[in-house]
Amino acid sequence: MLHSGQRDKYLSYDMQITARILSRNTSVLTASLLVQKILAFIYFSYLATQLGVSQTGLYFFSLSMVALFSVFIDFGIINTVIREIAKCPEKISLYFSNTVLLRIGLSILIYLALAIVVFLTVSDTLTKTALLIAGLIMVIDSFTLLFYGFLRAQHNTIYESLGNIIFQFTLLAIGLTILILRPEVLLVLFALLTASFVNL
Numbered sequence: 001m002l003h004s005g006q007r008d009k010y011l012s013y014d015m016q017i018t019a020r021i022l023s024r025n026t027s028v029l030t031a032s033l034l035v036q037k038i039l040a041f042i043y044f045s046y047l048a049t050q051l052g053v054s055q056t057g058l059y060f061f062s063l064s065m066v067a068l069f070s071v072f073i074d075f076g077i078i079n080t081v082i083r084e085i086a087k088c089p090e091k092i093s094l095y096f097s098n099t100v101l102l103r104i105g106l107s108i109l110i111y112l113a114l115a116i117v118v119f120l121t122v123s124d125t126l127t128k129t130a131l132l133i134a135g136l137i138m139v140i141d142s143f144t145l146l147f148y149g150f151l152r153a154q155h156n157t158i159y160e161s162l163g164n165i166i167f168q169f170t171l172l173a174i175g176l177t178i179l180i181l182r183p184e185v186l187l188v189l190f191a192l193l194t195a196s197f198v199n200l
Helices: 004-074 077-087 089-121 125-153 158-181 185-199
Strands: none
Touching (some): 004 185, 077 089
């Protein structure tokens, strides 16, 4: 049986280890987000000059529109998962399977709702297609964020940090190639879709 002094010593040691892990994770994630933001600024600045006003407007309109629907896919699930895993880490497999099934169901429902709204309210074929592609990006990103949430709950942000950078480099490489060779909004959205899939 441990004496009070020994317990305090072990608790202090555990707190130091946890503090180091949190500090490392925060530093790595912050650095990756900084690199991502710089690359994103370069990419979107070039995108705006190559696509032109109307296609750039459609690009950001599509992403903004689906962002409204993405709120209903999450429903605060990620924050709940992180909190519950922190309480009961031994139940992570159960939480993972249940949460993934819930996310699949919500993704199907929300994407169908988006498709119905698009077909009922949008007459332009180009805009319809752009919104449906953006919807697929929304679904893929929702799963990516969910998986990263599970990793965060285990104090692991290395994969998320690497994923952020890989995503942005993939988007930069494919997107710039498209913008140079054939600057069209649907192809640029496909570049974003591909980068999101690589990051999954």
